[in-house]
Amino acid sequence: MTQGPVDATRTEAWARLASLADGFTPDLRRALADDEWVERSTVAAADLHVDLSKNLVTPEIWKALHALVDEVGLDARREAMFRGDHINVTEDRAVLHTALRLPSEAELEVDGQDVVADVHDVLHRVYDFAEQVRSGEWTGVTGERIATVVNIGIGGSDLGPVMAYEALAPYVQDGLECRFISNIDPTDAAQTLAGLDPATTLFIVSSKTFGTLETLTNARLCKAWLLEGLAGHDDGEAVAQHFVAVSTALDKVADFGIDPDNAFGFWDWVGGRYSMDSAIGTSLVVAIGPDRFAELLEGMNAMDEHFRTAPTEHNVPVLMGLLNVWYTNFLDAQTHAVLPYAQQLHRFPAYLQQLTMESNGKGVRWDGTPVTSDTGEVFWGEPGTNGQHAFYQLIHQGTRLVPADFIAVARPAYPLVDGEADVHELFLANFFAQTKALAFGKTADEVRSEGTAEHLVSARVFTGNRPTTSIMAPELTPSVLGQLVALYEHITFVQGVVWGIDSFDQWGVELGKQLAQQVTPAVAGDAEALADQDASTRSLIDYYRRHRTR
Numbered sequence: 001m002t003q004g005p006v007d008a009t010r011t012e013a014w015a016r017l018a019s020l021a022d023g024f025t026p027d028l029r030r031a032l033a034d035d036e037w038v039e040r041s042t043v044a045a046a047d048l049h050v051d052l053s054k055n056l057v058t059p060e061i062w063k064a065l066h067a068l069v070d071e072v073g074l075d076a077r078r079e080a081m082f083r084g085d086h087i088n089v090t091e092d093r094a095v096l097h098t099a100l101r102l103p104s105e106a107e108l109e110v111d112g113q114d115v116v117a118d119v120h121d122v123l124h125r126v127y128d129f130a131e132q133v134r135s136g137e138w139t140g141v142t143g144e145r146i147a148t149v150v151n152i153g154i155g156g157s158d159l160g161p162v163m164a165y166e167a168l169a170p171y172v173q174d175g176l177e178c179r180f181i182s183n184i185d186p187t188d189a190a191q192t193l194a195g196l197d198p199a200t201t202l203f204i205v206s207s208k209t210f211g212t213l214e215t216l217t218n219a220r221l222c223k224a225w226l227l228e229g230l231a232g233h234d235d236g237e238a239v240a241q242h243f244v245a246v247s248t249a250l251d252k253v254a255d256f257g258i259d260p261d262n263a264f265g266f267w268d269w270v271g272g273r274y275s276m277d278s279a280i281g282t283s284l285v286v287a288i289g290p291d292r293f294a295e296l297l298e299g300m301n302a303m304d305e306h307f308r309t310a311p312t313e314h315n316v317p318v319l320m321g322l323l324n325v326w327y328t329n330f331l332d333a334q335t336h337a338v339l340p341y342a343q344q345l346h347r348f349p350a351y352l353q354q355l356t357m358e359s360n361g362k363g364v365r366w367d368g369t370p371v372t373s374d375t376g377e378v379f380w381g382e383p384g385t386n387g388q389h390a391f392y393q394l395i396h397q398g399t400r401l402v403p404a405d406f407i408a409v410a411r412p413a414y415p416l417v418d419g420e421a422d423v424h425e426l427f428l429a430n431f432f433a434q435t436k437a438l439a440f441g442k443t444a445d446e447v448r449s450e451g452t453a454e455h456l457v458s459a460r461v462f463t464g465n466r467p468t469t470s471i472m473a474p475e476l477t478p479s480v481l482g483q484l485v486a487l488y489e490h491i492t493f494v495q496g497v498v499w500g501i502d503s504f505d506q507w508g509v510e511l512g513k514q515l516a517q518q519v520t521p522a523v524a525g526d527a528e529a530l531a532d533q534d535a536s537t538r539s540l541i542d543y544y545r546r547h548r549t550r
């Protein structure tokens with residue numbers, strides 16, 4: 001029988017961390033006066049420059065965190081993932097998103113499958129297709145070239161592609177745009193399709209399972225919209241020219257009416273939230289082109305290599321994952337903010353919400369035993385400086401500890417000036433100032449020295465010692481985006497290993513899906529089904545039915 005996960009809370013390192021946390025009084029002012037501390041706390045991974053010095057840790061805490069990594073057996077678990085062991089225990093699957101970005105000369109055979117060959121085979125098909133669309137060789141049924149690609153998908157089949165499309169907007173080919181439909185709220189389809197010309201629109205139905213209610217419903221809506229708009233043309237030809245699919249279930253793609261020749265596959269060892277670099281990224285490949293997509297994969301692979309080979313003391317995903325464990329389990333933090341000082345990354349926090357919370361929002365470990373500590377923190381965030389004028393007040397002066405990752409690049413995509421002022425520099429000044437203000441705060445004496453009336457002093461005091469990690473890169477290139485995505489994938493993995501959970505299943509999403517099916521007839525007016533509901537659900541459905549028509 002396979003041995004269960006190590007219970008981290010029974011390790012010596014955990015006990016040591018608990019005693020270090022007891023009565024811990026951080027002093028970032030003192031730490032940040034020390035160049036050596038900052039130097040030792042600054043690490044690099046591929047093109048990312050990561051300053052960990054503004055975190056609430058000491059050398060003793062780092063030592064204990066490093067010992068924790070050894071005691072929970074991170075090295076072995078990481079190797080097991082890269083090797084293709086079935087570490088997704090509850091679904092009995094390998095976890096091989098890292099194989100999606102292996103170079104073609106790499107070798108990896110798992111469960112009798114030549115993984116690298118299969119990955120590159122699909123990649124080349126996706127690349128060929130993308131080139132045809134980009135060059136105008138692939139046309140719609142009227143012979144016009146495609147101007148808009150609409151990705152229909154949800155969760156991992158949407159969040160990654162839309163995040164990356166927004167992040168890499170400067171690389172999108174002129175004359176092409178992508179739109180994304182995910183929500184089953186009909187508003188999403190209606191608004192996304194508004195103004196589009198069916199003759200120049202191509203749909204990509206992206207669904208790992210090809211059984212997701214939202215995606216299939218939206219795909220049918222789009223098909224009806226297309227066929228109505230292209231009335232007079234042969235329906236089969238219209239679908240063939242305007243619909244492609246991405247899925248692991250190619251039989252279901254065919255059932256839906258999409259020609260398997262127009263479908264791109266992937267494999268059950270790619271989790272939905274880890275799939276943007278599989279064929280799920282087809283819309284992105286069309287938008288930015290195969291060369292740029294290949295750079296994204298290279299960036300991810302560079303981070304994978306770093307994660308796999310860098311020693312713990314310099315291993316950025318390991319260090320960041322350990323910090324998250326420290327804050328969650330020893331300093332009682334419940335959330336984690338991700339604050340990109342790069343407008344192009346405005347969907348990055350939303351993307352990370354699925355990655356981190358669907359992965360680590362678990363209450364049992366991978367052997368089915370209950371966890372013995374808190375797990376997955378709530379990830380959230382907005383791009384700076386919008387967040388500054390919304391929720392930073394709570395981070396600066398609230399009663400809760402909110403560790404935050406700040407992300408910025410040195411070279412902006414759009415270098416605009418306001419008179420003499422370089423606007424990107426103004427933006428970055430805010431980034432530096434915020435992390436500084438959070439760390440240093442402002443003492444009562446400092447407030448008084450500004451001439452503040454005594455009765456207002458306490459309201460203007462900032463305790464400081466609010467932890468941040470600063471991540472910088474030269475520019476938001478496809479490679480850097482890939483590095484960022486892989487960085488957070490591996491941070492998530494590290495935390496999951498410490499907590500002993502299966503970070504690759506998502507059973508928690510199922511109950512709501514099942515109940516939606518059970519509730520649907522009641523919503524549609526079936527009296528018997530309505531009677532089966534609880535009092536609150538009955539009353540809500542009743543309200544809906546009374547107000548559904550004007």
Ligand SMILES: O=P(O)(O)OC[C@H]1O[C@](O)(CO)[C@@H](O)[C@@H]1O
Nearest residue numbers: 155156157207208209212272509
């Ligand atoms: O790609 P599919 O199979 O349509 O699933 C969409 C999403 O639904 C989930 O299964 C549950 O939210 C995600 O893990 C997945 O990304």
